[in-house]
Amino acid sequence: MDTLAKLAPALATPSDLDRGEVRAVATALNAILADTFALYIKTKNFHWHVSGPHFRDYHLLLDDQATEIFAITDAIAERVRKIGATTLRSIGDIARRQTIFDNDADYVLPRAMLSELREDNLMLVESFRRAKQFADAASDNATSAMIDTWTDDAERRAWFLFEASRN
Known part of the structure; x- marks a missing residue:
């Protein structure tokens, strides 16, 4: 019995993908999911606290x-489950895995908000590209295709944030 099945036999969804490759894809997707939640909360934080002439x-x-970012969380988690792995379980789990930093400052200039979110979206793009390599190595076409869409969406968000923050 492999490690994934030992950890959660009742949740071991059958898959024709190699178990080691499933582990690599699931690890990458779970890290992305944690960062997606972190980016969602940060985006909502800035949405609630933005001020000024714009x-x-x-x-x-x-x-x-924020709505777009939140919308992919379920798709990411369900993809992890479909390939036979388990996904995040708590805020603590998210906090342990996230690489996008929170911003708890009392005040952030609007342009700084946009710049920070742009950089965070570009970090997410890098994570998508790494995860795509794992998906492609596993011949996990569905995950690879989903990642293409998520990458394009994150690049569009970064572009809008860049253009909105220009002088």
Whole structure:
């Protein structure tokens, strides 16, 4: 019996993918999921606390982006389950895995918010590209295709944030 099945036999979804490759893909996707939740919360934080002359535009932009980010969380977690692994279970689990840093500052300048979120989205793109390599090595076409869409979405968010923060 392999390690994944020993950890959670009732949750060991059958898959034709190699178990070692499943482990690599699931580890990469779970890290992305943690960062996606971190980015969602940060985006909502900035949405709630943005101020200044471009308030309405930034407020709406950040709300749209937060909605888009949150929408992929279920797809990521379900993909991990479909390939036969388990996914995140708690806020603590997210905190242990996230690489996108929180921002708990009392005040952040609006341009700094946009810049920070742009960089975070680009970090997520890098994580997507690494995960795609694992998915492709496993011949996990479905995960690879989903990652393509998520990458394009994150690049679009980064582009909008860049353009909105220009002088």
